[in-house]
Amino acid sequence: MSDMSWKDLRDLDCARVRSLGESWKSYVPDMIEQTERLRNDVIGGHLSVEHFESDTATQVREHIDLSTGRFEDDLSDYADIRVATTLLEAADALEAEQRELEEVVGLIEAHDFVIEGDRHRYDVNFSGALHQAIWTTDPPEWLCHRIGIEKPQGLDVADRLRALGNGIDLAWEASCVAREYQDWLRAVMSRAHDADDDAAAALAAMRESPPELPPQLGATYDDLIDDYRTALSEAVAAEMEAIANGGSDMSPEQVNQWWESLTDAEREALIAEHPGWVGPTDGIPVDARDTANRAVLDTRIESLDDRIAAIESQMAQMEAYGSGDGAYGGKSHAELQAELIRLQEDRELLGDLSDQVTDGNGNPAVYGGTGQSYYLLGFDTEGEGRAVVSIGNPDTAANVNAYVPGTGAKLDDVDGGLMTRAETMAYDAYRKAPDPGQETATVLWIGYDAPDNAMPFRDGAGLDVEAMDARYAEDAAEDLSSFTQGLRATSERDAAELTLTGHSYGTTVIGIAAATDGVDADNLILVASPGTGVATADALGVGAENVWATTNSQDVIQYTTVHGTDPASESFGANVFESESVGRNPISNHSVYWDDSNKDAGRNTMALIVTGQRG
């Protein structure tokens, strides 16, 4: 775990880290020139078939070609993808946090606060001078202004007494400001530690897999060369497995570079033979993920159908022979019945997902509103299930909007109301685009285990309101962060506008991901938020000017901001925009933001943000 202090970050020379990364980056094409000379001048020139024609000559040419290929692969894998990209990513990330650090430390010092405590959880406290100023009736002007009193002037006793009387208010107000800066500082350092840890892990992982070389020429060459070719192919699959299982420590950008370094045949083989690894991996292009995920979905459905048929057959036999026990897994009739119900539930969920993304002819389904195809970027039936489905291809779209729903979101919703909201946003963006025809991809991201309820209910010992627990958001943070990095890595456009739109607890997920792991987004839209885990928009790492919040006047959520400051409040510092309420029911007004009633206000603004026309 990174031990970087805020002073280490402040004093870090990011330019030197970047320069080192660029040196490694430029080393790669220089070396590739040498391998091309070997191929062109030696294999295709001096040692060509025209000059040397024999079995040995053929073997020598092949050996040089294989060694050259091995060298190129290592150049790509180590010098380019791992060393250079790791250094450049670390420089970018740390430099961004360094800028924020400079700003927040400047404010802390300007307001007479001090930074204390552990480097993994800094505190911002009153300096002795500030403490004394408040309690010796000489509070600073900014603090007086903050609570709406005049700063005492000179030795006027009445003024001094008034200031003394306001001492508690002044101290409370100062502690609120300290808390804002503390949140911001902690968010900066959390993201900096994350970047430092990622870089260290990626560099450390390099030492673990020394490359194989082609067998030496000689009597055993023919026997060994096939094994070598097989080993090369297996190494690609092993790398893919390590990436998919989190064992490679590559960032999505590095995964993308690795994927692009493979041959077409290698990529096709991975999709065909290991779709379960390819499908959910951030950094692999959307087309490949979609193909792989559809293959996994079809296989899962077939497998469930087979298991359901087998259990039904077994149960029928047991019923026919009047037996309560059977040979099928040694399970009783009741156990089989329970398993059958579970499998049928999974089958229905996956069938609905398949129907959502596939048309009647087995082709990708198209959302009629915009003419865009659905893309399946991930799914899982574990727990209450997850799914990531995009309307339109994020890799080719000019704008990408990822919608993170809140409490109760699950796989079951992928063909229901949550997808309808995503489709509504897709249609609004399609119609509002600055240039008609400019594409916006809209992603429904149910990539986390959402709280089941926002209502109190009795669960054994007492009340359990899951939506008040930040744990679900904390667990989702790394995945959402990685997802945004993956979108950026695979986008075929340098400057695609990337927006994260959260609703309710989904805004908490976005906020905590942004403040801890960091999200690679241009805009954050926080709809009906119970809080983002931080006190100010500054702490979210995308610039407060790019954070947008809305809560309609009747929404119950405004009374239940249990995860930090209400993002729609002035003190949070986001851009606040209007949304229409419908009637006065506080519960129903939590769910009307994508209804027709809000098309002229909130939906219009969201479409403009998503399509890069605001801010």
Next chain:
Amino acid sequence: MNDRGPRARPSSRLSASLVAVTAMFAATSCAAIGEAMDSPPESQYTQAEAYAPLEAAVADMVEVLPDFPGFERRLWRELACSHNGVDDPEYTNVELVYEFSVEDSATELVRERYVDALREHWTSLGYEITQDQRQELASGRVDRDLSADREDGVHLWYSAWGLVAVTVQSGCVPVSDHSDIEYIPPTGGIEPGGEGDLVGDYFPDGIPTDQAAAVDPFAATRAASGPVPFESPDSYEGQI
């Protein structure tokens, strides 16, 4: 001092205690359940009956638009009807959308003059203009929205955004079995069953364009005028 200094009084304290929050949820959820038991509003049409008057409404608009260049796409969509925050599966809001092409959407004729023409037309028919606004975007583009409600509950909306479109909505109507929905050919120059006629989801066996070509779809319809609501026939059988 830096612009990003302390702002107005923060509300970083928890806004509500667990007890207060849970009590509120408990109270409001009871209210929601109570209201959810209310009967849905009366509607003049069923879903299946709504398409003909909605299509007729679009045809009526086309009639008053000068130098009409033709639409490029037609969509039939359904919006959820929710009551107290709960989607009512028994009801739907039928929506028809007719879009102009990208090129036509950029013309002054379609973006400006048609807004004026429709405002005048709808006003002359006694419709209530519910929205008439313009919004200048950062790009300099000016978007326009003009909406009107008819007494039969039909909502008309002309929106000059990046793409310009006519939208017509039925309001909440009882859901019909999709097999009861009859094909009505598009208006405004769209070829029935062609590339721009995006109603295929309602006709999984193929759009019955032969039926559409043989019958005048609007023979039994007329535009609603003034306070007289659209009078739907008892049955559309044999007429469309």
